[in-house]
Amino acid sequence: xxxxxxxxxxxxxxxxxxxxxxxxxxxxxxxxxxxxxxxxxxxxxxxxxxxxxxxxxxxxxxxxxxxxxxxxxxxxxxxxxxxxxxxxxxxxxxxxxxxxxxxxxxxxxxxxxxxxxxxxxxxxxxxxxxxxxxxxxxxxxxxxxxxxxxxxxxxxxxxxxxxxxxxxxxxxxxxxxxxxxxxxxxxxxxxxxxxxxxxxxxxxxxxxxxxxxxxxxxxxxxxxxxxxxxxxxxxxxxxxxxxxxxxxxxxxxxxxxxxxxxxxxxxxxxxxxxxxxxx
Amino acid sequence: xxxxxxxxxxxxxxxxxxxxxxxxxxxxxxxxxxxxxxxxxxxxxxxxxxxxxxxxxxxxxxxxxxxxxxxxxxxxxxxxxxxxxxxxxxxxxxxxxxxxxxxxxxxxxxxxxxxxxxxxxxxxxxxxxxxxxxxxxxxxxxxxxxxxxxxxxxxxxxxxxxxxxxxxxxxxxxxxxxxxxxxxxxxxxxxxxxxxxxxxxxxxxxxxxxxxxxxxxxxxxxxxxxxxxxxxxxxxxxxxxxxxxxxxxxxxxxxxxxxxxxxxxxxxxxxxxxxxxxxxxxxxxxxxx
Numbered sequence: 001x002x003x004x005x006x007x008x009x010x011x012x013x014x015x016x017x018x019x020x021x022x023x024x025x026x027x028x029x030x031x032x033x034x035x036x037x038x039x040x041x042x043x044x045x046x047x048x049x050x051x052x053x054x055x056x057x058x059x060x061x062x063x064x065x066x067x068x069x070x071x072x073x074x075x076x077x078x079x080x081x082x083x084x085x086x087x088x089x090x091x092x093x094x095x096x097x098x099x100x101x102x103x104x105x106x107x108x109x110x111x112x113x114x115x116x117x118x119x120x121x122x123x124x125x126x127x128x129x130x131x132x133x134x135x136x137x138x139x140x141x142x143x144x145x146x147x148x149x150x151x152x153x154x155x156x157x158x159x160x161x162x163x164x165x166x167x168x169x170x171x172x173x174x175x176x177x178x179x180x181x182x183x184x185x186x187x188x189x190x191x192x193x194x195x196x197x198x199x200x201x202x203x204x205x206x207x208x209x210x211x212x213x214x215x216x217x218x219x220x221x222x223x224x225x226x227x228x229x230x231x232x233x234x235x236x237x238x239x240x241x242x243x244x245x246x247x248x249x250x251x252x253x254x255x256x257x258x259x260x261x262x263x264x265x266x267x268x269x270x271x272x273x274x275x276x277x278x279x
Numbered sequence: 280x281x282x283x284x285x286x287x288x289x290x291x292x293x294x295x296x297x298x299x300x301x302x303x304x305x306x307x308x309x310x311x312x313x314x315x316x317x318x319x320x321x322x323x324x325x326x327x328x329x330x331x332x333x334x335x336x337x338x339x340x341x342x343x344x345x346x347x348x349x350x351x352x353x354x355x356x357x358x359x360x361x362x363x364x365x366x367x368x369x370x371x372x373x374x375x376x377x378x379x380x381x382x383x384x385x386x387x388x389x390x391x392x393x394x395x396x397x398x399x400x401x402x403x404x405x406x407x408x409x410x411x412x413x414x415x416x417x418x419x420x421x422x423x424x425x426x427x428x429x430x431x432x433x434x435x436x437x438x439x440x441x442x443x444x445x446x447x448x449x450x451x452x453x454x455x456x457x458x459x460x461x462x463x464x465x466x467x468x469x470x471x472x473x474x475x476x477x478x479x480x481x482x483x484x485x486x487x488x489x490x491x492x493x494x495x496x497x498x499x500x501x502x503x504x505x506x507x508x509x510x511x512x513x514x515x516x517x518x519x520x521x522x523x524x525x526x527x528x529x530x531x532x533x534x535x536x537x538x539x540x541x542x543x544x545x546x547x548x549x550x551x552x553x554x555x556x557x558x559x560x561x562x563x564x565x566x567x568x
Contacts, residue, residue, distance in 0.1 A: 041456045041458060172320060243532070247529075
């Protein structure tokens, strides 16, 4: 576990014609096999970070290392083989005319032999449970299904790291759950490092670790429990706290002494039940 | 302004091999001043219903009444300008529709088209910009230099500047951060109250439906399957879950708590405040199963 797979050192980035730095001296590590959630308000620098991690933009200052390679114009093609990205809009990243063509696109670009390509397309579609849809056209798919195909396209290239850049924010609740469940399974199955850039605090609550961004800087880093104990401070940062934490707080204010701010409803219900009902 | 959909069907690509019945026998009454939420899965027909509310679509069957206007199937409908001015639609990701060189030009585009004079339209643009929480300084900027959240607000200002009586919102907060989401929803609610508008919100968010709406309509496979106040709708949560829809988090929590403890609170609570009070009271009375 605790081996650093991505490392940012004093990274700063500024878009043309903008006075403010989108990222300002940002340093942190991402560890092999973890699920890291990066949260922050709109404009906090989250998406800029995703773009820097696979070289869609280059930092003006600082240094990024991915899988031991320093990210620069020469290493970028090797690094992109290590990092796969899934973007926000399902319709903007479907390039093939059918599901299998879409997954094969990246493989073709990488010159994978045909036999192996066929195998990888099927394998990765099976992993996201879309193998029944090989010949479907994109307009027959739901948003959640399209995002799963996008994930399959990434998996087919066998990366070490997958970045979800608000990949569930345009989906309905069912689609969102489908995608997250898929990622959870993949992560459990093999040592894939997941970086999830999100507004969805319920999703972040399930990550191993959370980084909170504010105005281009790392504001805080910690486990979900540590982060959500920041409480009102998160709301001031334009974020929110998960429902079960709000519920725990409300009980405390009413004089029901719950022992902590729970991150899952089940745990809170269980405590209420054991402390109040089973005596 | 009252809106009423009476037994409407809509067929996409009628009389072609691709014909598809998108909505069937849909009847919805929206009396003036109502805040109505329409809930359903992707593909349930919500967006098709929405487009009938200002006559962007003409029903294949049935009648749509918008104020004094009647839009009927199989009939030529002319002069819809007034209807479209009275009913403003904020489509999903409205920022994709921005097109002008400056924010001001973009906002006044609608009012000018409806015959408002330029000085008046500019005045309205200023007002609308304030309502959506943006500073006047950005009037001269290109909308494409703004952040995503600001672009969304400019697009909404463009609809507000037409001063509609009815506002139709299609997932207005998708993709925004929690604060942005709350600000936009609270702003629409304040407008709804202050100007006595009718508001129709198409959403996946049960929390928003529970918090803001007076009436909720549930759609499934092109039909209206349930309609009522939030209390009525969420009092039968099992049905919603069967349809694959969510219930608000607070309702879900109450159900889990009742199931595990055997405690019965007697009614469904729609806010954390109400639920925690009810549970506290029940515990202090020592109510047990």
